[in-house]
Amino acid sequence: MTASALQLARVTHRYAGAERDALSDVTLDAAPGELLAIVGASGSGKTTALRLVAGYERPDAGAILLDGADVTRLPPERRGCGMVFQHYALFPHLSVEENVAFGLEARGVARAERRTRAQRALEAVGLAGTGARRVQALSGGEQQRVALARALVIEPRVLLLDEPLSNLDPTLRVATRDELRALLHRERVTALFVTHDQEDAFAVADRVALLQAGRLLQVGTPETLYDRPASRAVAAFIGRGALVPATLANGTDAAPDVTITLGGVAQRAAARMADGLADGRAHRVLAVLRPEQLALASDAADAAWPGRVTSRRFAGGTTVHQVALDGGVTVQVASADRGVREGDTVRVRLAAAQVAVVGADT
Numbered sequence: 001m002t003a004s005a006l007q008l009a010r011v012t013h014r015y016a017g018a019e020r021d022a023l024s025d026v027t028l029d030a031a032p033g034e035l036l037a038i039v040g041a042s043g044s045g046k047t048t049a050l051r052l053v054a055g056y057e058r059p060d061a062g063a064i065l066l067d068g069a070d071v072t073r074l075p076p077e078r079r080g081c082g083m084v085f086q087h088y089a090l091f092p093h094l095s096v097e098e099n100v101a102f103g104l105e106a107r108g109v110a111r112a113e114r115r116t117r118a119q120r121a122l123e124a125v126g127l128a129g130t131g132a133r134r135v136q137a138l139s140g141g142e143q144q145r146v147a148l149a150r151a152l153v154i155e156p157r158v159l160l161l162d163e164p165l166s167n168l169d170p171t172l173r174v175a176t177r178d179e180l181r182a183l184l185h186r187e188r189v190t191a192l193f194v195t196h197d198q199e200d201a202f203a204v205a206d207r208v209a210l211l212q213a214g215r216l217l218q219v220g221t222p223e224t225l226y227d228r229p230a231s232r233a234v235a236a237f238i239g240r241g242a243l244v245p246a247t248l249a250n251g252t253d254a255a256p257d258v259t260i261t262l263g264g265v266a267q268r269a270a271a272r273m274a275d276g277l278a279d280g281r282a283h284r285v286l287a288v289l290r291p292e293q294l295a296l297a298s299d300a301a302d303a304a305w306p307g308r309v310t311s312r313r314f315a316g317g318t319t320v321h322q323v324a325l326d327g328g329v330t331v332q333v334a335s336a337d338r339g340v341r342e343g344d345t346v347r348v349r350l351a352a353a354q355v356a357v358v359g360a361d362t
């Protein structure tokens with residue numbers, strides 16, 4: 001079996017004087033060449049996880065392994081991690097090439113080889129020919145790529161990226177995250193990518209780990225976190241879902257049905273159960289209703305929940321309507337219909353064949 005490129009094994013860390021663990025018993029791993037994102041709210045422990053892997057902090061318990069070797073006690077310079085910071089931390093008085101070659105000089109690489117490798121790294125990030133320019137003369141997006149080239153040039157065992165996109169304007173950010181994913185896959189880099197933005201994480205990463213208050217809630221592909229949240233906390237954080245009280249009934253053991261009754265109208269779908277909810281009928285459960293799983297009913301004969309539009313947001317191909325349903329639940333409904341106005345009375349149809357179900361107490 002191939003060793004993981006990166007492993008956090010039951011890692012716990014508490015800062016001196018802090019009242020709670022910044023990271024609590026976290027186990028995570030990345031396969032060689034895998035892009036793993038850590039997401040979570042502010043203060044959830046994302047940066048702490050990165051600093052522990054880099055070696056800037058020592059865990060109180062647990063171990064950090066790179067390529068199967070325990071590096072928990074090694075200083076940062078002996079771990080072979082490349083870092084890209086939010087503010088890039090480039091040297092303004094050095095040229096682009098000098099910035100990129102900086103880590104090689106510190107490692108005693110000869111001048112001619114430094115130049116060749118720096119130029120290759122600049123090529124890899126799409127900045128061939130810019131080596132002589134001053135970093136201050138570059139745009140924000142170009143500076144971000146210089147920071148990436150500087151981290152890649154040392155051929156790191158693991159690349160660590162701390163909010164690398166958050167300094168870019170929205171348009172550039174969307175383009176850059178696609179490029180970043182393509183580049184890291186092309187170069188077969190194993191990367192740990194920290195962000196508070198789940199769209200960035202979904203766009204860049206192969207798998208996403210969600211932290212809350214230092215604890216790992218779930219790790220999986222973006223699709224898994226979205227379609228099959230493990231708990232109420234994950235369902236509430238990921239995506240724009242409404243969590244609605246529901247009951248499980250009938251169906252087979254493998255796939256029970258979920259029924260949601262609002263304003264006296266019951267609608268039903270197959271349940272996509274969170275793991276551990278196999279005997280879900282004994283639990284109180286919530287259905288996770290995503291905007292694209294709901295539709296505005298046009299046919300009066302349809303079974304649909306009555307409600308009122310409280311706001312609408314035009315989003316190009318669809319308009320997302322916020323609808324307060326009778327029964328006190330507010331949902332978001334994506335619809336191509338542009339004629340619905342705030343204050344309109346509407347009815348909302350459950351359009352999905354399957355709906356995610358989580359435990360109400362998880």
Ligand SMILES: Nc1ncnc2c1ncn2[C@@H]1O[C@H](COP(=O)(O)OP(=O)(O)OP(=O)(O)O)[C@@H](O)[C@H]1O
Nearest residue numbers: 015018022040041042043044045046047048049196
């Ligand atoms: N140097 C420190 N000393 C004491 N407590 C700290 C220190 N750094 C972080 N913490 C605390 O540890 C917890 C985790 O912080 P961390 O910076 O890892 O979170 P984060 O998810 O990266 O947050 P953000 O998105 O705001 O950067 C927080 O409660 C924070 O207040």
